[in-house]
Amino acid sequence: MFKYCKKLQYPINIKKKDLRMAKYLVTQYGGSNGELAAALRYLNQRFTMPDDIGKALLTDIGTEELAHVEMISTMIYQLMKDATLNEIEEAGLDAHYAEHAKALYPTDANGVPFTVTYFATTGDPLADISEDMAAEQKARAVYENLIDLTDDPEVIGPLLWLRQREIVHYTRFKELFEYYEKKLKNGANEFKESPIPTYDNYMTNFLDNPLNNFTNDTFSMNKMHLDNNEFFM
Amino acid sequence: MNRYNYFNNNWLRNTTNDKFLNNNSSLFTPKEGFEKGNLFANLYSQYKNYKPAKLRADNERERMYLELSEIAFASHELNLYLDVHPNDTSMITLFNDYRKKEMELTKAYEQKYGPLTVNSENSSANHFSWVDGSWPWERDNNV
Numbered sequence: 001m002f003k004y005c006k007k008l009q010y011p012i013n014i015k016k017k018d019l020r021m022a023k024y025l026v027t028q029y030g031g032s033n034g035e036l037a038a039a040l041r042y043l044n045q046r047f048t049m050p051d052d053i054g055k056a057l058l059t060d061i062g063t064e065e066l067a068h069v070e071m072i073s074t075m076i077y078q079l080m081k082d083a084t085l086n087e088i089e090e091a092g093l094d095a096h097y098a099e100h101a102k103a104l105y106p107t108d109a110n111g112v113p114f115t116v117t118y119f120a121t122t123g124d125p126l127a128d129i130s131e132d133m134a135a136e137q138k139a140r141a142v143y144e145n146l147i148d149l150t151d152d153p154e155v156i157g158p159l160l161w162l163r164q165r166e167i168v169h170y171t172r173f174k175e176l177f178e179y180y181e182k183k184l185k186n187g188a189n190e191f192k193e194s195p196i197p198t199y200d201n202y203m204t205n206f207l208d209n210p211l212n213n214f215t216n217d218t219f220s221m222n223k224m225h226l227d228n229n230e231f232f233m
Numbered sequence: 234m235n236r237y238n239y240f241n242n243n244w245l246r247n248t249t250n251d252k253f254l255n256n257n258s259s260l261f262t263p264k265e266g267f268e269k270g271n272l273f274a275n276l277y278s279q280y281k282n283y284k285p286a287k288l289r290a291d292n293e294r295e296r297m298y299l300e301l302s303e304i305a306f307a308s309h310e311l312n313l314y315l316d317v318h319p320n321d322t323s324m325i326t327l328f329n330d331y332r333k334k335e336m337e338l339t340k341a342y343e344q345k346y347g348p349l350t351v352n353s354e355n356s357s358a359n360h361f362s363w364v365d366g367s368w369p370w371e372r373d374n375n376v
Contacts, residue, residue, distance in 0.1 A: 003350055003351075003352070004350065004351070005349050005350055006348070006349045006350065006367065006368065006369060007298070007301075007302070007349055007369050008369045008370075009302075009305075009306070010267075010270070010302070010306075011288060011298075011299070011302065012370075013372055014372070015372065053316065053317060053319070056316040057313065057316040057317055060309075060312055060313055060316055061313065064309065064313075070369070070370070073370065074369065074370035077370050078370070078372055081372075144280055147280060147283065153286065156283065156286070157285070157286030158286075160270065160280060160283055160285055160286070161269075161270035161285065161286075162270065163270070163280060164269055164270030164271040164277065164278075165270055165271075167271065167276055167277075167278055168270075168271055168272075168273065168276055168310070168313070169313075171273075171276055172313050172314070172316070172317055175317045175318075176317055179317065
């Protein structure tokens, strides 16, 4: 489950309205490389990660992305808050106003509404995590484009900060990718065969590997669970 | 027999970060890491000549809010790291330090300025203070 914490992950306090920037920034809310897509991508992919490491990382990064959705939404809200109708028309946001007034709506910078086709799930950990790595790099690039488009330090600050988060997340996903790649290469393809361990799988693994060599590189999470299971002790 | 040390990630030691990551001196302080958005010195990469924003607290509430944000950020960074390196004992120790500090600061902040989560102590018998202002997207309720 998720619990709300009544604070932003990083403070945002934009005093100068800037509709033009709000119009561009919305892409990190509802665009293909945006935070909403990131949150849903990871929180959706995590169910079929092959072991606890992957499930933990995708859960925790996916959760942080929700905090970034809140940050981006806050920026857009503050940039638009004090705008007059004239200014909205001049900035080309009149179509947005017609549909939503000053309310938030997840679209990209061209006004194209958010769609789940922005992300994929294949059930293959290497394919999924490659996508996640690419997503972090693309989001970093978009943050750089956005920083180039403004000179308001109150906007640049949070954008620089969010850009760094993409770099950290990319690194963690890369570590996870390399770990799975190595694990699969070493023949631990029980990933594929029994993504959801059953009682019988436990039994088979146990009997096939009476020593359950836990220090071997080709360790198995399943075995660890088995070892902890009182039934077998 | 080290039966519970099932996660053998020795091979990871040779990749990317682990050489320095066993050495906490390569971490930024929570304050500096929070300003940068990155606790890991070797991962920090500046964009063009932009420097991270300096966050300034103008009053006691903002000072406590900022300090809490810094420590919460540091423990979250270590959380992500430990997800992929769950047997790094020095990082676990540091994570626990930050986590405890975060709990203390959260409690101290909430006692003065109201609940940050609905589970926090937040209600007198006749008023449910969770609903009260300071919703995070409102300007000036941040630092």
